[in-house]
Amino acid sequence: MNIPEALNALGVRDDTLTAQEKAQLDTVGYLPMPRTLSAAEIAGIRAAMQGVYAKEKTGLEGGPVESSYMQNKAPGFDLCLQKPRVLAAIAYVLDGHVKSFGVHGRPHPPGGERQNLHVDYNGPAPTESCYAVANSLWMLVDFTEKNGATRVVPGSHLSGENPQDALDDPTAPHPDEVLLLGSAGTVVVWNSHLWHGTTANHSKHSRHSLTSFFCRRDDPHMVFSSALSIEAAERLSEQVRCLFADDTPWTPPKE
């Protein structure tokens, strides 16, 4: 099975996104998709996430700050690899050359700090028709002005610049930034050359979310593993397996 066949089997068609949605990805660089997850789906993913975080002590003293490749740790994240409209938006940004780098979580607790504006790529500036990276952010609670919603700078993916080089202070508020506000169950797909970053969480609750990250399949600068564990490869459908690229099975990091 090749990638076009896999995307087709996963429900991605030329008209899965409207012309307006595609234009939004081209021009502003991100596309919110409200109501992508049902309440039951959110609850299932959150339970799986809390299970992994508790096991790994993610975000706790002595534990890691984030959990990576979560599809290899529990089946509860499989949905984050197979919603047709999300995959259609990712495939649109990457011109069909989709490779999954899996599902990742980073707790954003009360008091959690603001991140630098950044892009998710270390390679050279992309050309307009050849983007290397695309991300999807899965809101598992409402994203508000108070709880650390992600900020993005619309259109910045077209600048060919990295905010670390272009800005005096990438942590500072940007005059053009927009907060990605939305209800739990919203997924936002962005071109990962778009300048973006978490804002501070001033609320009393954790801002729960996951990302399901993708890159251009043949990109030489993306050197992370895209391997599935044996268990995940046995569980996932052929079409989802096809989105991953490394043949050597993923093995858990040593404790």
Ligand SMILES: O=C(O)CCC(=O)C(=O)O
């Ligand atoms: O969680 C967020 O608000 C932003 C995530 C992010 O910046 C990233 O995954 O690169």
